[in-house]
Amino acid sequence: GAVVSQHPSRVICKSxxxxxxxxxxxxxxxxxxxxxxxxxxxxxxxxxxSNEGSKATYEQGVEKDKxxxxxxxxxxxxxxxxxAHPEDSxxxxxxxxxxxxxxxxxxxxxxxxxxxxx
Amino acid sequence: GQNIDQPTEMTATEGAIVxxxxxxxxxxxxxxxxxxxxxxxxxxxxxxxxxxxxxEKGRFSSFLSRSKGYSYLxxxxxxxxxxxxxxxxxxxxxxxxxxxxxxxxxxxx
Numbered sequence: 001g002a003v004v005s006q007h008p009s010r011v012i013c014k015s016x017x018x019x020x021x022x023x024x025x026x027x028x029x030x031x032x033x034x035x036x037x038x039x040x041x042x043x044x045x046x047x048x049x050s051n052e053g054s055k056a057t058y059e060q061g062v063e064k065d066k067x068x069x070x071x072x073x074x075x076x077x078x079x080x081x082x083x084a085h086p087e088d089s090x091x092x093x094x095x096x097x098x099x100x101x102x103x104x105x106x107x108x109x110x111x112x113x114x115x116x117x118x
Numbered sequence: 119g120q121n122i123d124q125p126t127e128m129t130a131t132e133g134a135i136v137x138x139x140x141x142x143x144x145x146x147x148x149x150x151x152x153x154x155x156x157x158x159x160x161x162x163x164x165x166x167x168x169x170x171x172x173x174e175k176g177r178f179s180s181f182l183s184r185s186k187g188y189s190y191l192x193x194x195x196x197x198x199x200x201x202x203x204x205x206x207x208x209x210x211x212x213x214x215x216x217x218x219x220x221x222x223x224x225x226x227x
Contacts, residue, residue, distance in 0.1 A: 006160075043205060043219040044161070093160045106151060107215065109160040 002098040006110030023094030029074035030096035038091045084117045122218035146211020153205040201225045
């Protein structure tokens with residue numbers, strides 16, 4: 001099956017610093033990648049949709065200047081949390097869209113990045 | 119509006135069968151997905167249904183009724199490792215996934 005990697009898996013940073021998270025599709029090309037965040041015991045919340053070579057589409061309530069997304073190639077998307085604050089502490093998960101046999105597309109998830117802002 | 123409903127939590131016994139239901143309302147429909155998520159980990163893909171009927175894949179099966187806006191995930195011969203959250207997600211006309219809150223499945227010996 002399709003494999004998506006994410007780096008780093010865990011990061012602890014000080015308030016006010018920036019953190020970059022990488023998402024890579026390892027064995028397929030992903031024209032579209034998605035960034036989610038998940039708080040404890042809650043479901044996934046879509047933050048933005050990242051299309052290769054174009055600007056990301058952000059969901060309502062997500063600050064595009066705070067969560068910078070770059071999708072420079074068909075296998076790499078990055079999320080930069082700028083000027084991080086403790087309330088940004090969360091589990092950030094990326095996914096990449098791939099086609100199943102038969103044409104249906106689904107999303108395969110990276111392992112997630114647990115961000116803790118002190 | 120768009121909405122996905124599934125039970126918050128279910129409990130079952132090792133070796134038994136459990137059915138997790140999901141109802142959905144979306145703007146357009148391009149398929150229904152089930153994902154498994156263990157605590158602290160990202161979701162993993164289990165199944166996809168776009169046509170009515172039952173799709174069987176080993177111990178797991180998924181059913182869809184488009185006319186009723188209803189799906190279920192059936193887990194047979196439950197094992198302790200099946201303890202996880204099961205997320206139902208429907209794809210709308212814009213090919214966006216609308217996620218349910220997840221069903222936490224607790225397996226008891």
